[in-house]
Amino acid sequence: MRIALFLGFLAAAIFYAAWRGGGPERVMAAIAAAMVGLDQLLHAFVPPNFLSLDSGHLAIDLFGAAATIILALFAHRFWPMCVAVLHIAPLLAHISRTIDVNLHPAAYLTMQVATSWPVPAxxxxxxxxxxxxxxxxxxxxxxxxxxxxxxxxMARR
Incomplete structure (x- = not known):
């Protein structure tokens, strides 16, 4: 239920940003949509596994972090910096999993997804x-x- 709630909230944010946002808001909507699409594609072929390093989600998180850092560097807005930090935080989950293989799977999962919730808001x-x-x-x-x-x-929208 919480996944459906999050995806509905994110879909509303993506739609609103794509429809009414400026350039940075639309780029962020595209990044978020790409991340969800990549996640769905990953799960179509690989079942979720939080017992070991999740290389599929690591790749998606690296994409999200890199894309939002680039957005933060070029956008004439403050908020992309906050979103970039939220996309960097899951990388710490992957680093933690690599360092400590005894990390509880629920902790690894929570570290990966918890920072996603503020992004739509x-x-x-x-x-x-x-x-x-x-x-x-x-x-x-x-x-x-x-x-x-x-x-x-030239820089105006």
């Missing part, structure tokens, strides 16, 4: 804030400008 809030800024007429760039010669209008 952050994405919904970020999208709402983006819409609120637009409604107030605040024009804020979606992306960081990397060179001084770049035009500020």
């Amino acid at each position: 952050i994405l919904i809030f970020a999208t709402w804030r983006h819409r609120r800024r637009l409604a107030r007429g605040v024009s804020e760039p979606s992306w960081q400008i990397s060179s001084p010669s770049s035009s500020p209008t």
